[in-house]
Amino acid sequence: MAQATTIRGGKIRVLIGVKPASGPIVYAAPCGFTQRSVSIDKSLEEQAIPDCLDPDKVDWIGRDASSLSMSVTGEGVLAAESVDTWLEAVENVNSVPVKIEWEFPAKTITWTGNMHVEKFEGAGDNGKRATASVSLQSDGPMVRTSA
Template identity: 30%
Template sequence: MAKPTTQRWTKLSIWPGDGASPEDFTSKVCGLTSKGISFSASTSDSNVPDCDNPDAPSWTERVAQALSSTVSGSGVMAEETFAFWRDWFLSGAPKNVRIVLGLTAPGYFAGSYLLTSFELTGNQGDGKVQVSLQLQSDGPVSWTTGAP
């Protein structure tokens, strides 16, 4: 078996847009030591009977009704980005975001996201203020191949 090609965690980055026209996407996530993107689908289920053998158990068939994406990150709270995150959360407004994956053939997911969770914590053990963020998609998310 051949060894797979892997990438460092720094090849995954979150780039919120600035809302200008044309929009500028610059990384505002300094300090995050963990980040991720996940996708989910809500479905509806139907039990479909066997017409030739109605006594047989039916098979469940599913239809995707809605798709959603969640972006998360956590790490140390970089003072340089505090006002950005605070203002975005307090606005309640969506922002265009790119989630860049710097693979051998790079690309990015893009969509409108709401900052739905902005958590600050601190403890004596590590002595630093920590941040935890969660973004929820607000509409479709697309994939673009190529550099952002």
């Protein structure tokens, strides 16, 4: 049996894009994340499918995919280097460019698209480091590539 090839948490990156006046979008990973989670969700619609030969038989449910969505959550320290990036994104009425990367030794899986920063929260206890948490929701397709 071959052992699974795994990665450490720092190889899961969430990068926020900035569109300069001219040229391509520039992506950077905001500083401070110590934990991040990427979720891909598929919405399903259900329909009961009757048995044509025995209509009294209990129906099985058929499911059809109706939509895809991606969400990101992250936590860490409230870093001065990234606080403005998060505040500008959460205050923006428009979604922002986002790139998500999972870097494996032999390949990197990347999703690129727009996301809304739906929540940015700073918190702190006396005598301890201030923390931050953030959540993002996709706005349209997140295009996956593997290289």
